[in-house]
Amino acid sequence: xxxxxxxxxxxxxxxxxxxxxxxxxxxxxxxxxxxxxxxxxxxxxxxxxxxxxxxxxxxxxxxxxxxxxxxxxxxxxxxxxxxxxxxxxxxxxxxxxxxxxxxxxxxxxxxxxxx
Numbered sequence: 001x002x003x004x005x006x007x008x009x010x011x012x013x014x015x016x017x018x019x020x021x022x023x024x025x026x027x028x029x030x031x032x033x034x035x036x037x038x039x040x041x042x043x044x045x046x047x048x049x050x051x052x053x054x055x056x057x058x059x060x061x062x063x064x065x066x067x068x069x070x071x072x073x074x075x076x077x078x079x080x081x082x083x084x085x086x087x088x089x090x091x092x093x094x095x096x097x098x099x100x101x102x103x104x105x106x107x108x109x110x111x112x113x114x115x
Contacts, residue, residue, distance in 0.1 A: 022054050023062050024104065027097040030072055030089040037063055037085070063087060071096055 026040055035043075037059055045053045054062070066072045071093035074085045089097070 018052075018054070019058070019062065022058065023066060024097070024100050026059075026062060026066065026087075027071060027089055027093055027100070030087055031094060031097060034086045034088045036087065040087075066093070 022044070025044065029035060029040055029043055037056075040063075041053060041056070041059050063072070063074070067074055067087075069092075070090055072087045072089055074087045076083055077086050078084075
């Protein structure tokens with residue numbers, strides 16, 4: 001193996017953790033209102049002061065995956081002369097979101113009690 005193993009491990013695990021959290025946040029945002037990918041990305045950017053923002057390819061990959069599992073549905077709409085795909089959470093997505101919230105609460109407890 002070439003390169004710094006610490007750096008490679010950190011990149012791998014950071015990417016895995018963030019992908020799951022991004023999916024959770026997208027579902028959470030869509031529970032509040034329909035949105036398109038760019039607006040979702042801007043919301044993450046604003047909430048994190050630019051420190052927790054997925055790349056466009058990561059975000060659109062997550063949206064495709066959520067759509068594939070029928071957790072969200074997308075619909076093309078023309079707004080201001082531009083076609084955008086707006087997403088909304090499905091009933092299944094709301095059920096999954098509820099269970100993910102419980103999972104995150106459990107993880108928070110474990111993390112808080114481990115240090």
